[in-house]
Amino acid sequence: MAIKLTEMDFDQKISRNDLLKVLKNEARSIHIQDIMKASNFIRDDAKFMPRTEREDYIARFTKAFFARIKDIKDDGTIYTGEVDPDTLSEFLEIQNQLAQKSNSSDEECFHRIACVVATYTTFVREESIHPVGTRFPGGFTLQLVNGVYLCPVKDKQKDTPSALCRFCVAVQDESVDM
Structure with missing residues (x-):
């Protein structure tokens, strides 16, 4: 069995539990310094947001990274079912492309952690990629x-090539008229 996402065989069935095992290994290799670097990237990425939204955004995503990495490491749930290997492969390829475009080690850490967390929430937990309460424009x-x-923003973003929205279990909030 693979121990890294990059070592996975997408030509065979992948159980949610096997994917979780790989993600646990990935999560164990993420250290506090990596989360601090990712937080620096988040802070820099948000520099043009209004101050009140910026502070909430930085705090929410930094906390989400800490919490989700811990959740992955501690997850003892036995999940049923399998992951579509083609969909997972496409998802990880987009994540890889984003990481390759990183302009700093802080951004690279952000993408690495985001990949592990988003893969976990999307394919293992079958939850929304963004944490509940995430604010949008x-x-x-x-x-x-x-x-x-x-x-x-699901309908506005689902066709954006680099967006992960098309993989997310969330549906468009029909009460929002964009």
Whole structure:
């Protein structure tokens, strides 16, 4: 069995549990310094946001990275079902392309952690890629209502080549008219 995402064989079935094992190995290789570098990138990336939104964005994503890495390491759930290897491969290829375009080691750490976390939430947990409460332009937020993730920007982003929205379980929040 593969121990890294880059070593996975996409020509065979992949169980959610096997993917979790790989993600646990990946999460163990992420250190506090990596999360600090990713936080620096988030801070730099948000520098042009309004101050109140910027502080919330930085705090929310830094906290989400810490929490999700811990969640992955500690996850003892037995998941049923399999992951579509073609979809997972496409998802990871987009993540890899984004990482290759990194302009700094801080950005590279961000993409590495985001890949592990987004893969976990999307394919193992089958949850929204963005944390519930994530704010988007216009003051709209991602919500969880009756077990359904409602995203205010899903329809606007799902066809963007580098966006992961098309893989996300969230659906368009119909109450948001964009």
